[in-house]
Amino acid sequence: GEDVEQSLFLSVREGDSSVINCTYTDSSSTYLYWYKQEPGAGLQLLTYIFSNMDMKQDQRLTVLLNKKDKHLSLRIADTQTGDSAIYFCAEKTGGFKTIFGAGTRLFVKA
Amino acid sequence: GAVVSQHPSRVICKSGTSVKIECRSLDFQATTMFWYRQFPKKSLMLMATSNEGSKATYEQGVEKDKFLINHASLTLSTLTVTSAHPEDSSFYICSAPSGGATNEKLFFGSGTQLSVL
Numbered sequence: 001g002e003d004v005e006q007s008l009f010l011s012v013r014e015g016d017s018s019v020i021n022c023t024y025t026d027s028s029s030t031y032l033y034w035y036k037q038e039p040g041a042g043l044q045l046l047t048y049i050f051s052n053m054d055m056k057q058d059q060r061l062t063v064l065l066n067k068k069d070k071h072l073s074l075r076i077a078d079t080q081t082g083d084s085a086i087y088f089c090a091e092k093t094g095g096f097k098t099i100f101g102a103g104t105r106l107f108v109k110a
Numbered sequence: 111g112a113v114v115s116q117h118p119s120r121v122i123c124k125s126g127t128s129v130k131i132e133c134r135s136l137d138f139q140a141t142t143m144f145w146y147r148q149f150p151k152k153s154l155m156l157m158a159t160s161n162e163g164s165k166a167t168y169e170q171g172v173e174k175d176k177f178l179i180n181h182a183s184l185t186l187s188t189l190t191v192t193s194a195h196p197e198d199s200s201f202y203i204c205s206a207p208s209g210g211a212t213n214e215k216l217f218f219g220s221g222t223q224l225s226v227l
Contacts, residue, residue, distance in 0.1 A: 004153075031214045042203055042218040043154075045111065088153070090216075098144070098216055102153040 004101035006089050011107045018076040020087050020104045025070060028094030032065060034074045035088040037103065043088060046074070076106075084108045112138045112208040116219025123194055124227055131189045131222045133204030139184035140206035144216070145177075148201040160187040194226045 006022040024032070030051050035043040049056045049063045049072075056063045062075040076083055086103040093099060113136040123129050133143055141162045146154040158179055159167040166179035176198075178190040191198050203221040207213040 008151075033216070035218075040221070040223070042114075042116065042220040043205075045215060045217065048215065092214060097156060099156075100146075100154045102151075 004089055004091055004099050006087075006101040006104050008102060009105050009107070011109065012079050014079060014081055014108055014110050016079055018074075018079045018083070018106055018108075020074045020076075020089075020106065022072040022074075022089030022101055023070055024072065024089070024091045024099075026091060026093045026099070027070065029091040030094065031092040032063075032072050033088075033090040033092070033098070034061075034063065034072075035090060035100075037086045037088060046087075079106075079108050081108045081110055111215070112136075112206070112217045114204065114206050114217045114219040116204050116222055118222060119220060120223045120225075122225045122227065125195055126193055129191045129194055129224060131191075131202055131204070131224075133187045133189070133206070133219050135185045135206045135208070138206075138208045140187075140208065141184060143181065143187040143204055143206045145179065145187075145189050146203045146205065148203060148221075154203065157189075160189075162187075191224065194224070196226045199224055199226045 003025045012018045033048040034046045036046050037043050047058050060077045064073045086105050088103045089101040115134045117132045143160040145157045148154050157172045160179045160181040162181040168174045181187045205216050205218045209215040
């Protein structure tokens with residue numbers, strides 16, 4: 001079945017880079033997303049990548065996609081305390097549903 | 111980006127009552143909206159797809175008589191939790207697709223925390 005998995009927790013020091021990893025199972029996925037959720041709030045779309053792309057960069061954010069291994073990563077350069085949140089990986093499947101991972105809680109230490 | 115407004119943000123109700131949650135697309139039209147449920151420290155679970163002008167499509171295991179969805183217009187979808195019970199307590203989030211070449215971007219409301227006593 002369709003599934004998205006990601007590690008549950010990541011802790012980094014302020015100023016370091018954060019790398020959040022995700023794996024998915026649907027080989028026919030069309031788009032892959034990264035969302036950010038702060039406590040008690042909805043999800044904010046950070047960035048997304050079309051499945052035929054390998055990389056996308058948007059300011060401090062770099063998304064890498066390895067379609068062969070069905071692996072997606074989000075790199076946040078110069079991580080700040082304001083980046084502390086839960087980050088969700090999601091895929092838009094061939095059936096047009098969007099499936100989410102369980103979220104990675106990023107904790108940034110000052 | 112597009113704005114999705116969800117109301118109320120928090121509701122506390124007694125067991126057996128019904129609760130209505132509204133989801134509005136403020137600056138775009140949405141023929142489709144999605145309703146998710148999120149448990150603490152868990153992922154979002156897709157409950158149903160709301161379709162303007164037709165019946166909602168429910169995911170397996172979601173009771174359609176329990177979670178009534180109405181997509182009254184191109185900018186409004188509502189989720190009514192009927193005869194709520196404590197196990198219905200959860201964070202409910204709506205979303206709508208907009209933008210990009212194929213409406214691939216999914217924008218979310220701010221969520222509704224439902225607590226059933």
